[in-house]
Amino acid sequence: MMRIADALAAFKPYRGDAIVVPGRGGKFWVELTQDPHLDLPLGDPAMGGHAGFALGLALAQPNRKVVLFDSEGDILMSLGMLTTIAEQAPANFYHFLLDNEVYATTGGQPVPNAKNVKYDKLALAAGYPRAQAFDKLDDFDRALPQVMEKPGPVFVALKVYPEIENAPIGQRRRWNTRSRTQVVADLQQKLGIAADEATR
Amino acid sequence: MSEASLSPETVLAEMTKNGVSHIVWLPDSETNWLYLLMKAEPSLTLVGVSREGHACSIASGLAAGGARPMILIQNTGLQESGDSLRGWLLSMNVGVVMMVGYRGWTRHGVTTDTAATYTEPFINAYGLQYYLVENDADAPRISVAFKEAAKTNKPVVVLVGDEFHGFNR
Numbered sequence: 573m574m575r576i577a578d579a580l581a582a583f584k585p586y587r588g589d590a591i592v593v594p595g596r597g598g599k600f601w602v603e604l605t606q607d608p609h610l611d612l613p614l615g616d617p618a619m620g621g622h623a624g625f626a627l628g629l630a631l632a633q634p635n636r637k638v639v640l641f642d643s644e645g646d647i648l649m650s651l652g653m654l655t656t657i658a659e660q661a662p663a664n665f666y667h668f669l670l671d672n673e674v675y676a677t678t679g680g681q682p683v684p685n686a687k688n689v690k691y692d693k694l695a696l697a698a699g700y701p702r703a704q705a706f707d708k709l710d711d712f713d714r715a716l717p718q719v720m721e722k723p724g725p726v727f728v729a730l731k732v733y734p735e736i737e738n739a740p741i742g743q744r745r746r747w748n749t750r751s752r753t754q755v756v757a758d759l760q761q762k763l764g765i766a767a768d769e770a771t772r
Numbered sequence: 773m774s775e776a777s778l779s780p781e782t783v784l785a786e787m788t789k790n791g792v793s794h795i796v797w798l799p800d801s802e803t804n805w806l807y808l809l810m811k812a813e814p815s816l817t818l819v820g821v822s823r824e825g826h827a828c829s830i831a832s833g834l835a836a837g838g839a840r841p842m843i844l845i846q847n848t849g850l851q852e853s854g855d856s857l858r859g860w861l862l863s864m865n866v867g868v869v870m871m872v873g874y875r876g877w878t879r880h881g882v883t884t885d886t887a888a889t890y891t892e893p894f895i896n897a898y899g900l901q902y903y904l905v906e907n908d909a910d911a912p913r914i915s916v917a918f919k920e921a922a923k924t925n926k927p928v929v930v931l932v933g934d935e936f937h938g939f940n941r
Contacts, residue, residue, distance in 0.1 A: 618828075618829070618856045619855075621825070621828070624832075624860070627833060631819065631830075632793075632833065650823070650825075653826050656819065753865050756864065763837075765837075
């Protein structure tokens with residue numbers, strides 16, 4: 573297993589000008605990023621939807637890489653999304669999965685069949701052309717150049733340590749300093765998307 | 773096509789007139805003819821989903837990236853997608869038109885289909901504006917929905933009340 577922050581730090585040199593949707597890794601990524609206006613740290617708008625949101629971005633911005641750090645709890649809630657992504661097959665879509673085997677934000681209860689699900693195999697079976705799985709940081713680090721160099725869609729499952737939060741939600745540190753709408757507005761400004769184009 | 777029904781050509785014309793780039797949809801048995809027309813329209817990209825809640829998050833990402841999505845689902849799926857509607861459309865201020873097949877709706881008699889019974893209370897619970905479209909004469913309401921979605925940055929629902937004798941002809 574690896575720490576989420578270490579996995580994100582390993583990815584960071586390969587980011588280039590990609591749009592990053594950090595998902596449940598957001599609180600770690602905001603400490604690492606050097607281009608926050610290309611990031612979409614949204615927190616958790618609704619569980620199970622990060623993959624769909626990132627797919628939509630990838631389809632709307634086909635000339636720019638979109639990198640998603642999804643979670644196994646989210647993707648279990650939306651397994652059918654894998655088939656939609658595979659059918660659309662956006663070549664600019666890089667789908668990483670942070671698999672800590674638990675619902676960390678609710679106290680660490682295990683996800684169904686936590687230790688036995690092969691998420692990379694699920695992605696391949698859904699039609700992704702490439703999928704890999706890593707449980708050691710060194711192996712992930714070595715594979716990253718090839719992962720990011722080849723076209724997507726690609727699925728990369730990472731075993732990460734559960735970093736469990738037990739404090740009531742209202743007492744947790746607020747790591748995101750921008751609202752969701754501000755995050756999107758900042759991205760659109762960075763990409764040069766006219767306001768009327770985005771909100772017609 | 774008679775004004776007594778809503779023709780798929782009319783719906784397609786509203787989509788293209790309003791600059792729709794992506795149709796995020798889950799088909800139902802009544803929209804097959806519309807599917808063939810949409811598939812043949814080069815300005816549209818079809819994004820099929822397997823669960824209606826997925827349409828909300830995909831449409832949210834499309835809108836964030838500067839595209840102009842439209843959601844096409846049935847009222848059963850609208851009710852399934854409540855949390856995604858809340859989180860990925862309303863909390864993200866996404867002005868998107870959701871065209872929703874109104875299964876079970878009838879102007880005559882009493883519907884026995886609970887899919888219809890709960891549709892409008894559901895829409896009202898989320899505070900969404902909606903328009904009923906039954907035939908070609910109602911089609912301008914679709915453009916009204918697009919304008920309102922853009923103005924309010926909220927989803928606007930178009931209920932299609934013609935599903936049992938329209939698109940499958």
